[in-house]
Amino acid sequence: MFQIIDKKDLAPSIKQFVVDAPLVAQKARPGQFIILRIKEGGERIPLTIADYDTQKGTITIVFQEVGKTTKELGTLKAGDYLADFVGPLGKAVEFSNHKKVLGIGGGLGVAPLYPKLKMLHENGAEVISIIGAKTADMLIMEEEIKAVSDKTYVCTDDGSKGRHGFVTVVLKELLEQGEKFDEIIIIGPPILMKIGTEIAKPYNIPIMVSLNPIMIDGTGMCGGCRVTVGGETKFVCVDGPAFDGSKVDFDELMKRLQTYTSEEKLALDKYHSERGACKCHQ
Amino acid sequence: MPSINRSKTKTPMPSQDAKLRSKNFNEVALGYTEEDAINEAQRCLNCKKPSCMEGCPVQVQIPRFIKHIAEKNFESAISVIKETNSLPAVCGRVCPQEEQCEQKCVLAKRGDPVGIGRLERFAADWERQQGVKIPDRANPIGKKVAIIGSGPAGLTCAGDLAKLGYDVTVFEAFHEPGGVLIYGIPEFRLPKEIVKQEVDFLKKLGVNVQTDMVMGKVLTVDDIFEKGYEAVFIGTGAGLPKFMKIPGENYLGVYSANEFLTRINLMKAYKFPETDTPVKVGKKVAVVGGGNVAMDSARSALRMGAEEVYIVYRRSESEMPARKEEFEHAKEEGIIFKFLTNPTRIIGDEKGWVKGLECIQMELGEPDASGRRRPVPIKGSEFTLDMDTVVIAIGTGPNPLLIEATEGLKLNKYGYIETDEDGRTSKEGVWAGGDIVTGSATVILAMGAGKKAAQSIHEYLQGK
Numbered sequence: 001m002f003q004i005i006d007k008k009d010l011a012p013s014i015k016q017f018v019v020d021a022p023l024v025a026q027k028a029r030p031g032q033f034i035i036l037r038i039k040e041g042g043e044r045i046p047l048t049i050a051d052y053d054t055q056k057g058t059i060t061i062v063f064q065e066v067g068k069t070t071k072e073l074g075t076l077k078a079g080d081y082l083a084d085f086v087g088p089l090g091k092a093v094e095f096s097n098h099k100k101v102l103g104i105g106g107g108l109g110v111a112p113l114y115p116k117l118k119m120l121h122e123n124g125a126e127v128i129s130i131i132g133a134k135t136a137d138m139l140i141m142e143e144e145i146k147a148v149s150d151k152t153y154v155c156t157d158d159g160s161k162g163r164h165g166f167v168t169v170v171l172k173e174l175l176e177q178g179e180k181f182d183e184i185i186i187i188g189p190p191i192l193m194k195i196g197t198e199i200a201k202p203y204n205i206p207i208m209v210s211l212n213p214i215m216i217d218g219t220g221m222c223g224g225c226r227v228t229v230g231g232e233t234k235f236v237c238v239d240g241p242a243f244d245g246s247k248v249d250f251d252e253l254m255k256r257l258q259t260y261t262s263e264e265k266l267a268l269d270k271y272h273s274e275r276g277a278c279k280c281h282q
Numbered sequence: 283m284p285s286i287n288r289s290k291t292k293t294p295m296p297s298q299d300a301k302l303r304s305k306n307f308n309e310v311a312l313g314y315t316e317e318d319a320i321n322e323a324q325r326c327l328n329c330k331k332p333s334c335m336e337g338c339p340v341q342v343q344i345p346r347f348i349k350h351i352a353e354k355n356f357e358s359a360i361s362v363i364k365e366t367n368s369l370p371a372v373c374g375r376v377c378p379q380e381e382q383c384e385q386k387c388v389l390a391k392r393g394d395p396v397g398i399g400r401l402e403r404f405a406a407d408w409e410r411q412q413g414v415k416i417p418d419r420a421n422p423i424g425k426k427v428a429i430i431g432s433g434p435a436g437l438t439c440a441g442d443l444a445k446l447g448y449d450v451t452v453f454e455a456f457h458e459p460g461g462v463l464i465y466g467i468p469e470f471r472l473p474k475e476i477v478k479q480e481v482d483f484l485k486k487l488g489v490n491v492q493t494d495m496v497m498g499k500v501l502t503v504d505d506i507f508e509k510g511y512e513a514v515f516i517g518t519g520a521g522l523p524k525f526m527k528i529p530g531e532n533y534l535g536v537y538s539a540n541e542f543l544t545r546i547n548l549m550k551a552y553k554f555p556e557t558d559t560p561v562k563v564g565k566k567v568a569v570v571g572g573g574n575v576a577m578d579s580a581r582s583a584l585r586m587g588a589e590e591v592y593i594v595y596r597r598s599e600s601e602m603p604a605r606k607e608e609f610e611h612a613k614e615e616g617i618i619f620k621f622l623t624n625p626t627r628i629i630g631d632e633k634g635w636v637k638g639l640e641c642i643q644m645e646l647g648e649p650d651a652s653g654r655r656r657p658v659p660i661k662g663s664e665f666t667l668d669m670d671t672v673v674i675a676i677g678t679g680p681n682p683l684l685i686e687a688t689e690g691l692k693l694n695k696y697g698y699i700e701t702d703e704d705g706r707t708s709k710e711g712v713w714a715g716g717d718i719v720t721g722s723a724t725v726i727l728a729m730g731a732g733k734k735a736a737q738s739i740h741e742y743l744q745g746k
């Protein structure tokens with residue numbers, strides 16, 4: 001059992017937990033993720049390690065309530081326990097002597113972007129960041145990102161904060177202005193990573209994306225998380241989650257994420273109706 | 283003296299009706315009653331030189347335990363079995379007896395062999411019903427041993443070392459211990475309650491079981507030594523799924539058998555939405571392969587509501603590696619077998635869902651390295667089966683996750699760990715056994731390897 005030490009609401013339906021998991025914290029590196037299960041019978045869901053504290057033995061996760069499991073997770077409080085918390089999984093990212101880097105985070109993608117930029121910043125690289133969300137109140141971790149960036153652009157889809165428009169618009173401008181980077185990191189919904197990659201590809205700058213297929217074990221034994229990268233099948237949980245964006249078949253990834261749409265809806269409807277019927281939540 | 287039963291056929295095993303069982307996940311074979319067991323035990327001739335024992339990888343004292351059953355002395359029967367086999371309720375159910383103990387039984391020459399597996403299962407089930415006695419804990423030796431992986435190899439090694447007085451910790455990646463017994467072999471063949479009870483038994487022996495520990499990630503083998511463990515046994519199995527490398531394998535509705543069975547067994551998708559993990563099973567399902575894993579996948583698909591389930595296998599019936607009993611059960615339940623058929627392409631619709639499996643007809647040619655006649659494609663014989671789910675069960679390889687994180691482990695050319703007779707690896711203080719050494723094999727061979735390694739670890743630590 002793993003205890004939730006701290007809980008914060010970052011935005012409507014986006015929450016942050018700090019979880020007591022000393023062994024995981026000891027080994028965690030930027031780019032890695034954990035898999036958790038709330039309770040017996042629950043689903044195993046992957047969430048990125050948004051931050052870690054080796055001293056305190058804690059892992060920070062940030063999640064968006066999108067379906068049954070993440071919504072149920074959101075009802076837990078500081079002091080509650082998670083049945084399972086497995087990690088650190090996936091390959092840690094490595095950067096070779098980068099001097100200047102562009103980091104782009106869309107929506108929830110800002111959370112997994114943060115530890116990577118933090119590491120680059122600590123290594124002395126110049127960090128430019130572009131972060132965005134649908135609306136101002138959906139924007140997360142702005143302060144944290146700014147603290148590790150030399151310059152930060154903020155965008156919202158509806159213009160309620162910063163630039164009006166998608167993060168990819170700023171990306172395009174910077175590249176057209178002739179800005180040079182050793183690497184561009186793009187993390188967010190698959191469609192954002194796909195469009196961002198298409199924009200950046202002609203500039204011959206390495207592009208790093210972080211993929212989020214459906215997973216079960218996270219150890220390479222089921223193959224459910226497979227994606228095509230450079231014409232080859234890769235297991236995201238062990239070969240990734242970070243990949244060279246210019247080689248990823250995003251369309252396949254997006255299709256595969258739809259596999260359980262009807263079951264996900266069924267599970268959520270059942271969850272809502274049960275909670276509705278339950279007196280303690282009235 | 284018990285009387286002798288001269289029947290040439292095995293006492294039949296009561297089982298759930300095929301129609302009924304193909305819709306539920308309850309156990310198919312129901313087990314002998316006391317009467318059935320005594321009746322079957324009376325067929326055994328109690329041979330002076332029991333050839334049956336040559337076929338058992340862990341040398342169960344077969345005539346001795348069977349004689350006890352014939353004499354209605356079930357308690358002695360189970361204690362004889364447990365002298366050499368710590369998981370009899372499992373082995374009695376899943377051992378490929380027709381190639382092991384029962385194949386070597388003298389009666390097999392003139393009729394059915396003695397139903398050794400069924401009797402073993404009976405004795406183990408009888409004991410569970412009585413409530414298993416917990417042996418006294420051995421005096422602690424004060425030395426720590428770590429076991430990585432909780433499949434039959436790891437569990438056996440852990441149990442044997444705990445009985446000798448070692449302080450044993452099992453590290454398991456999943457949230458539940460048991461390895462393939464939990465995530466692979468389905469409930470209707472091996473109820474998970476049995477595996478749980480076997481693990482509980484080990485815990486009562488003092489074994490510490492730590493789940494959620496992906497070794498190589500959270501701790502390396504060297505970290506374990508630093509924590510004061512003096513020996514390590516690696517029993518991580520052969521869990522890496524193989525795909526066919528044909529076009530269309532990433533369409534929606536195409537599963538590896540590992541994923542398909544893990545969703546259903548470990549994650550209990552057959553109870554969805556009561557449990558949270560779903561699995562998608564269409565009306566027409568094709569399972570590619572011919573081993574136990576393929577049979578289990580096909581029979582699981584049927585139970586998940588598929589209307590037609592095909593097994594597509596590139597060789598012929600006689601080359602199929604599945605246990606005979608599983609093949610028979612699958613046929614009874616209505617699984618359709620397409621022998622000498624090999625998939626060439628998976629066809630999808632515009633949304634990316636699988637809708638068909640293109641296959642080619644095969645014929646048997648010259649024998650290959652395995653001694654089986656090699657299947658060769660018949661030119662121009664392609665045809666398409668309409669399908670909405672495809673499960674690929676063509677074998678597995680070694681998972682490199684722990685191996686890559688461990689320095690100094692010698693591997694063979696297929697990536698499995700190299701060991702000597704006793705399971706000793708090239709790394710000081712490290713043993714390995716089970717599927718991670720042999721490639722996919724059987725429960726009993728994995729147990730045998732765990733047993734040998736435990737003995738060897740004991741000798742090593744005594745000398746230290």
Ligand SMILES: Cc1cc2nc3c(=O)[nH]c(=O)nc-3n(C[C@H](O)[C@H](O)[C@H](O)COP(=O)(O)OP(=O)(O)OC[C@H]3O[C@@H](n4cnc5c(N)ncnc54)[C@H](O)[C@@H]3O)c2cc1C
Nearest residue numbers: 045046047048062063064066067068069070212213214264
């Ligand atoms: C390596 C990795 C890291 C991740 N990190 C984070 C993170 O830090 N924070 C976070 O909020 N989420 C993260 N995700 C996604 C997260 O795992 C899913 O949101 C979660 O599993 C959804 O579960 P659910 O039961 O609440 O929703 P479901 O009912 O399962 O799904 C609801 C909706 O979410 C979509 N969805 C389902 N699974 C995923 C997925 N894996 N990725 C994206 N969308 C999905 C579905 O298509 C559906 O539209 C990560 C995924 C991976 C693979």
Ligand SMILES: Cc1cc2nc3c(=O)[nH]c(=O)nc-3n(C[C@H](O)[C@H](O)[C@H](O)COP(=O)(O)OP(=O)(O)OC[C@H]3O[C@@H](n4cnc5c(N)ncnc54)[C@H](O)[C@@H]3O)c2cc1C
Nearest residue numbers: 431433434435455461462466497519716717723724725728
């Ligand atoms: C579907 C199916 C049906 C089968 N049917 C039969 C049958 O009828 N009869 C028969 O005799 N055999 C059968 N087999 C084969 C048999 O189950 C295996 O040979 C046997 O389980 C191997 O045992 P093992 O202990 O070596 O490994 P496994 O049972 O594979 O256990 C390995 C364990 O190690 C864990 N692990 C892996 N990596 C790590 C890590 N890095 N850190 C921590 N833990 C890790 C795994 O999660 C797993 O729990 C079947 C196999 C399958 C898949």
Ligand code: SF4
Nearest residue numbers: 338342373377382383
């Ligand atoms: S362990 Fe397996 S091979 Fe040995 S006697 Fe029992 S059923 Fe036969």
Ligand code: SF4
Nearest residue numbers: 326327329334387388
């Ligand atoms: S060979 Fe057959 S008959 Fe002889 S002891 Fe073994 S089981 Fe009994």
Ligand code: FES
Nearest residue numbers: 218220222223237
């Ligand atoms: S989640 Fe199973 S292989 Fe990646």
